[in-house]
Amino acid sequence: MDPVATPYFFYGLSAVAVLSAVGVIMRRNPVHSAIALIFTLLSLAGLYLMLYAPFVAGVQIILYVGGIVVLFLFVIMLINIERMQREYQFNKQWLVGLLAAAALGALFVAVYVKGQSIFPQHAVRFPEQLNTQQVGKMLYVDYLLPFEIASLLLLVAIVGAVVMAKKRI
Amino acid sequence: MIQAVDYIRVLPEIVLTLFGVAIMMVEGALPPRASRKPLGWLAFVGTLAALAATVYQAGYPGMAFFGMVRVDSFSIFFHFLIAFIAALVVLSSFEYLDAQQIRGGEYYGLILFGAVGMVLMSSAVELVLIFIALEISSISTYVLAGFRRRAPSSIESSIKYFLLGSFATAFFLYGVALIFGATGSTRIYMIAETIQGGKHSAMVFTAVALMFVGIGFKIAAAPFHVWTPDVYEGAPAPVVGLMSTAPKAAAFAVLLRIFFAAATPGWFWPVWISAALSMTLGNISALVQDNVKRLLAYSSIAHAGYLLVAFAAARDIGISAAMFYTAAYALMNVGAFAVVSHFASAGERYVTLEDYAGLGRRSPVLAATLTIFLLSLIGIPITGGFFAKFYVFSAALKSNLVWLVIIAVVNSAIAAYYYLRIIVLMYMRDAREPAPTVQNVSAPLGVALALTVAATIYLGVLPGRVLDYASRGAALLVR
Amino acid sequence: MVPISYYLVLSAILFSLGVVGFLIKRNLITLFMSIELMLNAVNLAFVAFAWQWKSLNGQVFVFFVMVVAAAEAAVGLAIIIAVFRTRETLNVDRVNLLKL
Numbered sequence: 001m002d003p004v005a006t007p008y009f010f011y012g013l014s015a016v017a018v019l020s021a022v023g024v025i026m027r028r029n030p031v032h033s034a035i036a037l038i039f040t041l042l043s044l045a046g047l048y049l050m051l052y053a054p055f056v057a058g059v060q061i062i063l064y065v066g067g068i069v070v071l072f073l074f075v076i077m078l079i080n081i082e083r084m085q086r087e088y089q090f091n092k093q094w095l096v097g098l099l100a101a102a103a104l105g106a107l108f109v110a111v112y113v114k115g116q117s118i119f120p121q122h123a124v125r126f127p128e129q130l131n132t133q134q135v136g137k138m139l140y141v142d143y144l145l146p147f148e149i150a151s152l153l154l155l156v157a158i159v160g161a162v163v164m165a166k167k168r169i
Numbered sequence: 170m171i172q173a174v175d176y177i178r179v180l181p182e183i184v185l186t187l188f189g190v191a192i193m194m195v196e197g198a199l200p201p202r203a204s205r206k207p208l209g210w211l212a213f214v215g216t217l218a219a220l221a222a223t224v225y226q227a228g229y230p231g232m233a234f235f236g237m238v239r240v241d242s243f244s245i246f247f248h249f250l251i252a253f254i255a256a257l258v259v260l261s262s263f264e265y266l267d268a269q270q271i272r273g274g275e276y277y278g279l280i281l282f283g284a285v286g287m288v289l290m291s292s293a294v295e296l297v298l299i300f301i302a303l304e305i306s307s308i309s310t311y312v313l314a315g316f317r318r319r320a321p322s323s324i325e326s327s328i329k330y331f332l333l334g335s336f337a338t339a340f341f342l343y344g345v346a347l348i349f350g351a352t353g354s355t356r357i358y359m360i361a362e363t364i365q366g367g368k369h370s371a372m373v374f375t376a377v378a379l380m381f382v383g384i385g386f387k388i389a390a391a392p393f394h395v396w397t398p399d400v401y402e403g404a405p406a407p408v409v410g411l412m413s414t415a416p417k418a419a420a421f422a423v424l425l426r427i428f429f430a431a432a433t434p435g436w437f438w439p440v441w442i443s444a445a446l447s448m449t450l451g452n453i454s455a456l457v458q459d460n461v462k463r464l465l466a467y468s469s470i471a472h473a474g475y476l477l478v479a480f481a482a483a484r485d486i487g488i489s490a491a492m493f494y495t496a497a498y499a500l501m502n503v504g505a506f507a508v509v510s511h512f513a514s515a516g517e518r519y520v521t522l523e524d525y526a527g528l529g530r531r532s533p534v535l536a537a538t539l540t541i542f543l544l545s546l547i548g549i550p551i552t553g554g555f556f557a558k559f560y561v562f563s564a565a566l567k568s569n570l571v572w573l574v575i576i577a578v579v580n581s582a583i584a585a586y587y588y589l590r591i592i593v594l595m596y597m598r599d600a601r602e603p604a605p606t607v608q609n610v611s612a613p614l615g616v617a618l619a620l621t622v623a624a625t626i627y628l629g630v631l632p633g634r635v636l637d638y639a640s641r642g643a644a645l646l647v648r
Numbered sequence: 649m650v651p652i653s654y655y656l657v658l659s660a661i662l663f664s665l666g667v668v669g670f671l672i673k674r675n676l677i678t679l680f681m682s683i684e685l686m687l688n689a690v691n692l693a694f695v696a697f698a699w700q701w702k703s704l705n706g707q708v709f710v711f712f713v714m715v716v717a718a719a720e721a722a723v724g725l726a727i728i729i730a731v732f733r734t735r736e737t738l739n740v741d742r743v744n745l746l747k748l
Contacts, residue, residue, distance in 0.1 A: 010650040014658045021662055021685055025669040030677045037681055040662070044688055047655065051699045056710050060691075063714050068684065068721045075725040076677060079732050090672050097671025105664030111371045112656040115351070131707075138708045144171070145179070145234035146298045149289065150715045152186060153305050156282045157719035159193065159275055160312035164327070164726035167733075169273035169318055297709050304716045308723050315727060321734045328731050332679055335720050336670055339686040342713065343663060346690050349706060350656075350697040 006050060013050075016043040028089055030076045034069055041065050055132045171234065178233035178240045178292075180222040181248050182285050188215025189281035196274030205274045209263050209613075212277035216256035219284070223248040232294075236356055239294045243492075243642030247291030247422045250496050251415045254503055255284040258411040260617035261507035265407050268515050268608075269317060276316055280411065283309030287419035294430070296345045296355040299423055303341070303387070306419060307334050310412045314404035320516070326403025333386060333396045341383025347376035348433075360431045374435040380427055381439055387420040389413075389466075390473045391446035398454075401466035406513055406520075409462060410506030413469045414499035421476060421495050425488055428480065430646050441481050441573060447474030448580040455587050459522050461509055464587060465502070468546060471584060472498050475561055478577050482564040488643035490560035493636050497545070497553035497628050504621030505542040508535060511614055512607065519605040525591060527600030532607045536595045538618050543588045545625050548581055553628030560636065655696040663689035676728050680721075687717045 016039055023036030041064045048057035091097075139147050163169060176183065192208050192215075199205070227245045232238065259280060266276065286305030293299045311334060315327030349355050351372035352363040364373065385393040401409045428436055451471030458464040476498070479491035512528075512535070513520050529536040545552035548559075558581065565574045610618070628635060662685055669682030691710045698706025 006650055010654065014654075017658065018661055018665070021665045024678070024681050024685060025665060025673065030675060030681075033678050033681055037684065040685065041688065044692055047658075047692065048695050050650070051655065051695045053695050053698070053707050053710075056691075056695060056707050059711065059714060063718065064688075068718055071721050071725055072677065072681065075728060078729060079677075089674060091674045094672035098668055101664045101667040101671060104667055105660055107375065108660030108663065109657050111347075111375050112653050112660065115370050115372045115653075131704075134704050135707055135711075138704055139711070142235050142705075143237075143297075143708055143712075145237045146295070146301055146712055149182075149298065149301050149305070150712060152282065152285060153301055153308070153715060153719050155190075156279070156286075156305055156308050157722045159278060159282070160308055161722040161726040163273060163275045163279075163312055164315060164723065164730045169271060169275075169316065297712055301712055301716065304719065308719060311723060311727065315730060318730075324727070324730050324734050328676065328727050331724055331727050332670075332676070332683075335680075335683050335724065336686075338716075339663075339666070339683055339690065342687065342690045343693070345709075346693040346697065349709070350693065350700065353701040353703065355705070355709070 009046070009050060013043040013046045016040075017047070031073065034072045034076065037072075038065055038069050041069065053131065055135050174229055174231070175233040177226055177229045178231065178238055179289075180226050181219040181252060181288050184218045184222045185215060185252075185281045185285045185288065188212065188218065189278045189285070191215075192274060192278040192281065196278070199274065201272075205266065205272055205277075206263060208274040208277045209259055209266075212259045212281055213256060215281050216252050216259060216284070219252040219288070220249065220256070223252060236358075237295045237298050238289075238292050240292055241642065241645045242638060243422070243425075243646050244292035246492055246496075246639060246642050247418060248288050250418055250499060251284055251287045251291070254411065254415045254418070254499055255280055257503050257507070257617045257621060258407055258415075260613040261410065261503075261510060262407045263613045264608075264611040265405065265510045265513075268513075269319075269405065269517070270515075271316060271318070271405075273316065276313065279309040279313050283313070283411070284415065287415050290419040291422035294357045294426065296348065296357070300338070300342060300345060303338065303420075303423070306416050307338065307387070310408070310416060313408045314400060314412070316408065317403075317405045317517070320403070322403035323405065324403075326400045329396055330400045330404075337383045337386030337393065339383075340379050344376045344379030344381075344383060347372050347379065351376060357426055357431045360433070364432055364434065373433065377427070377433045377436050378439060381424075381436060381443075384420050384424050384427075385443060388417050388424070388473045388476075389447075389470050390443045390477060391450045391470060392443070394447065394450070394470045394473075397470055398458075398463045398466040401469075402460060402462045406462065406506055406510030406517065409465075410503045410510065413465070413506070414502050417469075417473070418495045418499055421491065424480070425491065425646060429483075429488060437481060437483065440477050441570075444474045444477035444481060444573060445576050447471060447477065448577055449474075452580045452583045452587075456583070458587075461520050461522060461525065461591070464522070464591075465505060465509070468584065468588075469502060471580065472502075472546075474580070475558065475577060478565050478570070478573055479561040481570055481573060482561075482568040484564070484568060485640065485643040485647050486567060487564045488646060489636060489640040490557075490564040492639035492642060493628075493632065494557040494561050496635060496639075497557035497625070500621050500624045500628070501542045501545040501552070501554055504618060504625065505539065505546070507614060507617055507621065508539045508542070511535070511610060512605075514606070514608065522591065522594060523601055524605045526594045526598040527604065528594075528607070529596035531600065531604065535607065535610065538622055539595070540592050541622055541625060543592055545629070547585045547588045551626065551629045553625045553632070555629055556632040556636075557628070652696055652700045656693060659689045659692040659696065662686075662692065676731065680724055680728070684717060684721070687713055
């Protein structure tokens with residue numbers, strides 16, 4: 001199937017992504033920030049679909065939105081947010097930080113615009129019905145070792161999280 | 170196809186993981202009030218087994234797991250170093266954990282898991298695998314930094330290390346993404362082929378800069394060093410001994426691979442500037458410290474600077490000098506922190522320079538040991554630090570980096586002042602009243618100290634064998 | 649068709665927003681969310697590059713990045729809870745026993 005009206009989808013989704021990313025930073029209440037983060041993540045999932053990565057899009061929704069952000073919300077629940085909201089939100093060097101990040105962003109954009117020539121204008125599409133299968137194959141063949149090592153990473157994370165959250169050791 | 174030899178090429182990782190898992194399982198079976206010493210011994214046996222596995226592995230060089238891991242003299246060198254450091258840190262932790270009344274067997278498990286990540290960082294030749302290994306080593310050290318639960322400063326150290334560390338790894342990762350975009354691969358040897366094949370786009374330069382930022386945080390090179398003193402001050406002393414050496418050694422291995430094996434362009438001036446800044450800022454800030462852990466933190470920043478001088482030298486002679494320096498620095502720093510952790514006592518009470526006054530009279534052996542490490546950190550002959558500095562500076566001179574060598578030599582002279590200050594305090598001053606009590610050194614710590622002193626002096630008297638091995642690894646790296 | 653560089657510019661914007669958040673905010677949880685934003689920008693870049701190079705490698709990397717993000721989230725939030733328990737505040741400026 002040929003893509004339908006992709007420029008409009010792209011602009012719409014990127015607008016949502018950027019605006020809610022700004023929301024993550026600007027909101028006073030961390031719950032609002034977390035909800036804004038969910039919107040960014042969902043619109044990124046939409047963009048992954050447009051880039052012919054349906055499996056990544058699915059995992060993005062299940063793992064990121066369903067797992068990580070929920071974890072954030074749980075922790076926010078455990079913590080007294082009333083007090084956090086009354087405290088001043090930005091630090092004293094905010095202007096320096098803003099300028100540094102803007103310079104960084106400008107650098108990246110310049111690199112991409114300058115490097116545009118090496119990108120093909122019309123990339124070939126992947127056959128999308130095979131995407132999940134192919135990704136699975138790569139994970140179990142070429143990337144077998146990183147895949148196994150990632151399980152060790154998760155084990156370390158479990159041990160670490162339990163140790164840090166315990167009242168006494 | 171995966172063959173048995175593939176598993177041999179990741180044998181130290183497998184051994185360390187198995188011992189780590191065993192520790193976690195035994196920890197659950199032990200009664201809550203029981204001593205955690207057996208777990209420590211298990212961890213020590215694990216590190217010895219990893220050393221044996223490394224020696225065995227040296228007979229099977231080559232790529233494994235579809236070109237993910239490469240075992241050669243270069244990675245063997247770092248495997249051996251990291252496993253040895255882990256063994257020393259485990260030995261010097263027994264007594265410390267007792268003194269601080271920390272009863273968590275996870276401590277030893279996390280040291281071994283962290284070592285898996287570091288060992289893998291030095292042998293991985295694929296950037297995503299390097300990233301995962303880097304995360305394993307970082308996450309274990311974040312948690313280890315917060316192990317002194319009764320002290321708020323320890324948790325603070327943990328959160329600072331965690332936030333800045335993840336911030337830095339995000340930069341590293343963006344660099345990986347860019348290099349993937351520019352070359353179409355994340356395998357170091359394929360990247361090398363693409364880059365040698367021709368055009369260096371702006372993307373490659375940006376990618377290298379971003380990866381340098383990420384690794385720069387891990388090795389505490391200026392201007393990415395601001396977290397170091399705080400984190401080292403709050404974290405448990407033996408853990409500082411670990412995290413100021415082993416993850417740094419692994420990160421330097423990664424940096425060497427990215428710069429030389431992948432032959433990436435455009436890093437010379439950033440490294441030059443970072444080396445000069447690290448040496449100068451580290452040494453000047455160390456002059457005014459009155460906390461030993463902060464002082465050693467700034468000293469470690471300065472040493473990262475000397476090491477980067479070897480990077481700028483950029484020939485295989487520079488690589489082998491960097492490898493030798495990493496080994497010498499790691500040994501003397503682990504040793505120094507082992508002494509600090511012994512002397513700190515319960516609650517890390519005695520960590521200011523004042524507390525060290527008169528130590529030479531009250532505890533001559535301990536003071537002499539610390540003196541050897543400090544002399545080695547200065548770079549006095551017959552200690553490892555001397556040849557380390559000598560090789561680095563001569564490599565830099567051969568590459569015509571005269572200005573950088575001048576900066577480094579001036580800095581070494583400045584550094585001598587604050588190291589000598591500690592020695593003078595220990596031997597020439599009377600202890601303050603009431604004098605800090607010094608416990609007897611326990612047997613495991615004694616063994617660890619003896620080993621580090623022996624190794625430091627060995628590197629200072631007979632550096633030939635280690636340097637030869639390093640040059641063989643360096644030659645393989647450049648190809 | 650949207651050119652690939654548009655996606656990359658979007659990823660650059662998101663990454664910079666993450667950096668802004670990290671540098672200017674004072675609340676630990678929001679700092680951490682900013683890091684998540686940065687990791688997501690990286691993921692977008694990976695997927696876009698995967699499309700450009702016609703190789704699924706880039707998509708596979710995204711999984712590993714997500715695993716790392718999940719691991720970091722678990723440990724980081726546990727550390728944040730530990731900080732809260734000792735301090736009762738999450739404002740970075742008040743977490744200042746050590747000198748900055």
